[in-house]
Amino acid sequence: MTITRRLAAAIGVGALALLGAAAFAGPASADTTGGNAPAAPYTLTITKLQNPPGGGTPANGTAQTSALTPIPGVVFSVAPVNGVDLTTPAGWTTAAGLTVNGSGQVVGGGTTYTTGAATALPATGGSGITTYTTSTPAVYEVTETSAPAGTQLGAPFLVTLPLPQGGNWLTNVFVYPKNTVEGAPVKAVDDTGAYGLGASVTWRVTSTVPNQVAGNAFTQYSLTDPLDARLTPPAPATVTVSLASSTGTAIALTAADYTVSVSGQTVTVDFTASGLALLTAHPGAVVTATIPTVVGAVGSGTIQNVADQTISTQSGSTVTTPSNPVQDTWGDVSLHKVDPNGKALAGAQFQVFTSRADAQSLTNPVAVNGATTFTSDASGAVAIGGLKAQNDGVGPDLTYYLVETQAPAGYVIAPAFAQSSGGSAQTVAPGAGANPTVTVTDPQAPPIALPLTGSTGTTVFVVGGLALAALAAGAAVLVVRRRAREEGPAA
Secondary structure (H helix, E strand, O other): OOHHHHHHHHHHHHHHHHHOOOOOOOOOOOOOOOOOOOOOOEEEEEEOEEOOOOOOOOOOOOOOOOOOOEOOOOEEEEEEEOOOOOOOHHHHHHHHOOEEOOOOOEEEOOEEEOEOOOEEOOOOOOOOEEEEEEOOOEEEEEEEEEOOOOEOOOOOEEEEEOEEEOOEEEOEEEEOOEEOEOOOOEEEEEOOOOOEOOOEEEEEEEEEOOOOOOOOOEEEEEEEEEOOOOEEOOOHHHOEEEEEOOOOOEOOOOHHHEEEEEEOOEEEEEEOHHHHHHHHOOOOOEEEEEEEEEEOOOOOOEEEEOOEEEEEEOOOOEEEEEOOOEEEEEEEEEEEEEOOOOOEOOOOEEEEEOOHHHHHHOOOOOOEOOEOOEEOOOOOEEEEEEEEOOEOOEOOOEEEEEEEEEOOOOEOOOHHHOHHHOOEEEEEOOEOOOOOOEEEEOOEOOOOOOOOOOOHHHHHHHHHHHHHHHHHHHHHHHHHHHHHHHHOOOO
């Protein structure tokens, strides 16, 4: 193998294969004896691009046009490799055997080479381009030092300036390293059917598997969800994980391909070695983790949730990307039960419904921590703490229908809260204490009918009394006369 071809093999694998630019070989006629290299200056133009599903096309150091998406904001540094003199044939022979190991060290022939002072290049611009110019022919290690959030760092690579190519020398060398851009995970909440505290709310995290450069497989793929303290975390067995193609076709995922752990409030899904291999083989596939929770408190009324996606690769790059924030909103309702004089009434009972029809039929009452009936205390207070304020944390505040199902003894149900009318409509805004207390006044029960006194009733009693007195007097006269007849005339 000629020196030029050995150089192509070493640098092409070490640099351009990772860059989607593997065709780096120059013909044997390219003179690398050192003295015939072209004069300086030498320029390296780096164009940073997103890694396409197919891995890109080979490059040869010449300028190319590309339809791939550029990545701005990537920072590189360039450092000469010490101990390799490209002004001599021996230097080119050494260069042909150099590679960059997994630790970013330049190695070759059993030797580890140091590098000189690194030059930090300007961040790539809107076209993904940054440049480096030098007057010193050398082997240079190009290291990607930082990239925008969600972009994996590329592996370091080697390049010679100048570069033998096509029987000629390139003093202006163009390279097109590709980076995998990791899309942010997408977070969603589903609180369908959850209306009172103690109900289940499901959080869903979806992550699209990024395409990897050949030879740069995943070494970590994790989804982490730090739950709000007002949420009761799930048991690991209740968390479900699925994998599907970009078109929605299910991809077999076994329990051995991932683990689920719950530590405190944090739920973590970690892919195992078999799962990582499966993800690497299915770029563009969608991972979905579904996490059920129980809402335990209202607090500020807004329960936010953001998940994190962490991906590491064989190149040593680790990128953590947060999801979009989502929220679930909760409020409460407070009633004050009084009589017409404002006196507090205990013992009034209420139920809450999500529709007027349910309120009129007293069906499907809302449960708050298992309770469906709410009773006024000695101060007349009725606390209905914990009603969902919005569907999935967005949109208009929800309206509930409150029915008084039982009035305190001696009182009747307030007409506005009667079952027959479908109860009183109350809109719930997010936040504990965010909704004003509603006063509910129960009228007194009407008295029963009592007998009348005076007027005709009095006359009846008087006449009856006189009649009885007359009968008594008549009876006394009869007794006296009978006794006189029995005794005869006086002597």
